[in-house]
Amino acid sequence: MTQNVDEIFKQICSLIEPFNTKKVTLSRDTIFSVDLELDSLTVMDLLAEIEDEFDITVPLNLLPDLETVGQFTDAVQKLLAEESLDE
Amino acid sequence: MTLDLFEKFDPILNDYNGLPEGEANPFTVSMEKVLSPTTAIINGRETILAGTNNYMGMTFNAECMAAAQEALTSLGTGTTGSRVLNGTYDGHKQLEECLKKFYDTDYAIVFSTGYQANLGVIATLAGPKDYVVIDADSHASIYDGCALGNATIVRFKHNDPENLDKRLARIRRNDPEAGILVVLEGVYSMLGDQAPLKELTETSKKHHAHVLVDEAHSIGVFGETGRGVAQEQGVEDQVDFIVGTFSKSVGTIGGYCVSNHPKFEALRLVCRPYMFTASLPPSVVASATKALELIASTNLRSKLLSNSMKLNNGLDQAGFKMGTTGESPIAAIIVADQNTAIAFWGEMIREGVYVNLALPPATPNGLNLMRCSLSAAHTLEQIEFMLEKFTLVGEKLGLLQNVSETALA
Numbered sequence: 001m002t003q004n005v006d007e008i009f010k011q012i013c014s015l016i017e018p019f020n021t022k023k024v025t026l027s028r029d030t031i032f033s034v035d036l037e038l039d040s041l042t043v044m045d046l047l048a049e050i051e052d053e054f055d056i057t058v059p060l061n062l063l064p065d066l067e068t069v070g071q072f073t074d075a076v077q078k079l080l081a082e083e084s085l086d087e
Numbered sequence: 088m089t090l091d092l093f094e095k096f097d098p099i100l101n102d103y104n105g106l107p108e109g110e111a112n113p114f115t116v117s118m119e120k121v122l123s124p125t126t127a128i129i130n131g132r133e134t135i136l137a138g139t140n141n142y143m144g145m146t147f148n149a150e151c152m153a154a155a156q157e158a159l160t161s162l163g164t165g166t167t168g169s170r171v172l173n174g175t176y177d178g179h180k181q182l183e184e185c186l187k188k189f190y191d192t193d194y195a196i197v198f199s200t201g202y203q204a205n206l207g208v209i210a211t212l213a214g215p216k217d218y219v220v221i222d223a224d225s226h227a228s229i230y231d232g233c234a235l236g237n238a239t240i241v242r243f244k245h246n247d248p249e250n251l252d253k254r255l256a257r258i259r260r261n262d263p264e265a266g267i268l269v270v271l272e273g274v275y276s277m278l279g280d281q282a283p284l285k286e287l288t289e290t291s292k293k294h295h296a297h298v299l300v301d302e303a304h305s306i307g308v309f310g311e312t313g314r315g316v317a318q319e320q321g322v323e324d325q326v327d328f329i330v331g332t333f334s335k336s337v338g339t340i341g342g343y344c345v346s347n348h349p350k351f352e353a354l355r356l357v358c359r360p361y362m363f364t365a366s367l368p369p370s371v372v373a374s375a376t377k378a379l380e381l382i383a384s385t386n387l388r389s390k391l392l393s394n395s396m397k398l399n400n401g402l403d404q405a406g407f408k409m410g411t412t413g414e415s416p417i418a419a420i421i422v423a424d425q426n427t428a429i430a431f432w433g434e435m436i437r438e439g440v441y442v443n444l445a446l447p448p449a450t451p452n453g454l455n456l457m458r459c460s461l462s463a464a465h466t467l468e469q470i471e472f473m474l475e476k477f478t479l480v481g482e483k484l485g486l487l488q489n490v491s492e493t494a495l496a
Contacts, residue, residue: 041448044223044242048250057257060233060240083261 003080008054009073015049016069028070050076056083111433113444123147124338124464129441135469137459138443140276142416143307143378143387144464145338150381151374155339158373165368170197171355174366182376186343189379190314190329194351197343197372199364201303201332202228204342207360208299208330209270210236217266218258220296222246222275222282224451229270229301235360238268245275245451248286255294267296273305273316277450277458278410279417281309281316288325299328307336307382308391308416333375336382341367341375387463391416394470395461401474406487410456419445419458420477427484428455434480440473 013026019042020026024035032038038046043063050072051058056079066072106112110130120128124144125136145151158178168174179197186195198204209232213219217238221229224245233240241258244250251269258265269291271282284300291298302315310318315331317323327348333341344354355361367375392414399413402420410419422428425446432444435457445456459473481487 039448041453048223048242048244051257052253055257057239057241057254057261060242 003077005073005077008076008080009069011053012050012069012073012076015053016046019046026069028068028073030069031067032069033067054080056080106429107433110436111430113429113432116436116441121146125462125466125469127441129436132439134436134439134441135472136441137461137465137473138441139462140304140335140460141338141462141464142304142336142391142460143338143382144462145336145378145381148338148378148381151338151377154377155370155374158369162369164370166366168365169362170366171362176366176369176372178369178372178376179366182372182379183343185376185379186345189312189383190345192329192345193347193349195343195345196351196354196358196361197341197367198361199342199367200340201330201334201342202231203360203364204330204332204344205229205301206232206235207358208328208344208354209233209268210360211354211358212297212299212328213238213266213268217268218262219268219270220251220254220258221270222272224272224275224277225270226272226276226301226303227449229272232270246280246282246287248283248290251287252290252293255290255296259294267291267294268299269296270299271301273300273302273309274415274417275451276304276417277445277454277456278419279304279412279415281305281320281415284317284320284322284326288322292325297327298325299330300326301330303330303332303335304415304417306331308388313382313388333371333378337375337378339371339374339378341371391461391463394463394465397467397470398459398461398473401470402477405474405478405481407477407481408486410454410458416461417458418461419456420481422455422457422486425455427486428457431457431480431484431486434483435476438476438480440476 019038020036032043047058054076062075066075116129118127118129124141124146127134127136166174182197183195198207205228209219213236215237218241219233219238220241220243222245223242241254243254271287274281288298300317305315307313309316317326328344328346330344333339395416395418396413398418399411403409407420410421411417422431428444435442443458445458447453450456
């Protein structure tokens with residue numbers, strides 16, 4: 001599986017849109033809690049969408065380090081790479 | 088320049104400072120006198136307790152109080168020690184025997200609170216190479232048990248077997264050998280909904296996962312002998328661990344875990360929230376033991392559930408937006424915005440009814456709830472009084488606008 005970061009970023013942005021009630025322009029630096037004003041529970045719901053979209057497990061343990069859209073994107077890319085190594 | 092450690096709490100303190108002053112502030116409640124399981128003096132006024140999780144009304148049971156008094160007089164006020172040092176009395180062992188009999192399991196371990204039971208069991212059972220898979224709407228003690236341990240934590244959509252199946256399949260795809268603990272609750276406390284344990288345990292077992300069910304809000308309430316939802320739904324043989332509390336139906340404080348796993352006793356040697364805290368005081372142990380016997384031998388469940396159905400139906404007919412259906416001891420109405428919810432609570436306490444103001448993130452789906460938990464000890468008159476006051480305040484705050492139209496239609 002070879003998906004580049006830009007594609008992953010775009011896919012994640014489209015998953016964020018339904019949660020982006022203030023229509024903030026998304027960038028890698030967008031912070032979930034500050035810019036999008038999402039509480040921790042909503043971020044966990046978003047995480048579930050991302051898991052199903054990419055068919056990967058994103059452990060809740062990673063959440064404290066995933067404050068921005070860019071960090072989320074990198075984490076997904078890393079998890080996808082690990083999955084393809086396993087196969 | 089060093090930061091004040093408390094600076095991070097500023098947003099929450101700002102919210103707190105915005106609350107009404109005086110008795111309409113929910114954080115000011117103090118029970119000046121407790122008259123019975125369902126009445127107390129609050130702000131100098133006799134108040135009906137409509138949100139105490141005292142499902143069986145066991146707190147003033149004469150036999151439980153007599154057992155507690157006898158233990159207090161003969162054994163003193165506390166054990167001053169851990170279960171693994173000086174804190175195991177015969178009473179603690181008898182209580183564990185009583186739990187084994189109640190659940191018909193081979194093993195039982197008593198903890199000092201229900202919170203610690205979840206904390207200890209989850210954090211200890213699932214190690215660094217294992218997975219804990221939890222329902223999205225899990226109680227804080229389950230989330231905290233995950234945070235205390237070293238396992239990988241995965242969350243599935245509330246009560247959704249298909250969503251659980253997907254997650255378990257992914258874990259197994261990458262890690263066929265991993266130990267997996269799926270954590271469920273019999274009844275979810277905010278909206279009183281039951282877990283579909285048949286489907287969820289079937290899915291878990293398909294992927295060779297262990298299953299833990301927290302019956303905190305269902306012990307005494309469901310099942311032929313009051314064991315909870317696993318018994319009610321006939322899936323006890325599919326559940327590996329049941330956790331529960333003595334602080335609701337049992338009427339005191341403490342937690343427990345029961346299991347048939349042959350190595351279960353190992354927890355006593357490795358479970359830190361069991362080992363590094365003082366054990367329950369003898370009086371608490373004595374009343375819990377007596378209450379468990381009473382729950383198994385008397386049926387207060389039908390009275391409790393009929394009380395709940397009465398309040399739920401009454402609130403529904405009055406025109407409130409309901410969060411609950413009456414199939415559990417919980418009755419909760421949904422209030423659209425937080426300030427109205429806070430105002431509602433304040434009006435209710437002034438009218439002499441204590442309910443729970445339940446706000447996000449303690450509630451699912453961002454709901455603001457006026458939550459009641461019924462008791463078998465509530466009388467019909469008390470439930471009518473609650474309904475009268477709910478309707479009065481609902482009208483005052485304009486929450487019942489469509490009632491007359493609906494009633495006329």
